[in-house]
Amino acid sequence: DAGVIQSPRHEVTEMGQEVTLRCKPISGHDYLFWYRQTMMRGLELLIYFNNNVPIDDSGMPEDRFSAKMPNASFSTLKIQPSEPRDSAVYFCASSLWGARYEQYFGPGTRLTVT
Amino acid sequence: SQQGEEDPQALSIQEGENATMNCSYKTSINNLQWYRQNSGRGLVHLILIRSNEREKHSGRLRVTLDTSKKSSSLLITASRAADTASYFCATAIQGAQKLVFGQGTRLTINP
Numbered sequence: 001d002a003g004v005i006q007s008p009r010h011e012v013t014e015m016g017q018e019v020t021l022r023c024k025p026i027s028g029h030d031y032l033f034w035y036r037q038t039m040m041r042g043l044e045l046l047i048y049f050n051n052n053v054p055i056d057d058s059g060m061p062e063d064r065f066s067a068k069m070p071n072a073s074f075s076t077l078k079i080q081p082s083e084p085r086d087s088a089v090y091f092c093a094s095s096l097w098g099a100r101y102e103q104y105f106g107p108g109t110r111l112t113v114t
Numbered sequence: 115s116q117q118g119e120e121d122p123q124a125l126s127i128q129e130g131e132n133a134t135m136n137c138s139y140k141t142s143i144n145n146l147q148w149y150r151q152n153s154g155r156g157l158v159h160l161i162l163i164r165s166n167e168r169e170k171h172s173g174r175l176r177v178t179l180d181t182s183k184k185s186s187s188l189l190i191t192a193s194r195a196a197d198t199a200s201y202f203c204a205t206a207i208q209g210a211q212k213l214v215f216g217q218g219t220r221l222t223i224n225p
Contacts, residue, residue, distance in 0.1 A: 042216070
């Protein structure tokens, strides 16, 4: 398996622009997680899905952030409008029911908002 | 606030020595996991220990869990340069289906 795939790997955008991050989980995994990592706040869970349904979005910082999972093999995290404080590395991870606590992480998207 | 707190924040040792990292947490857990993150990469799962287990081994890794003290330790024996990375503990809290990660320990193995 190719593992969790994220795109783009790097994104540089100007404040106010819309940013869309993409994730393809490992085939057969039924949980998908979005995290954000910064030096100041560490690794934070933003939202997670089970069988394409959002279960917990309490970590989403504000209404500028939204996430969707239209099918089992694709998810997006959108920031609109973006702000400099959104600069971070965003990780997607997936896991399988039964071993759902063992998460497989993608390589991350490094977002820079100027 | 973070559920898991790692100690120390940074550790530098010579190749061949053992490295010990500690993790403390606040609430009751289902299990505790350790992950490794190489610079610029995603996290990689290393080992999981359930709340009813006290010790677990995997290759050069040894994990202990003391639920009465709400703490865990990760021991890496006979360290190698390739072990240089950040190590995170993550707790699966009872009643929740998500992991909460600590701030991590930055481990440097000097040749």
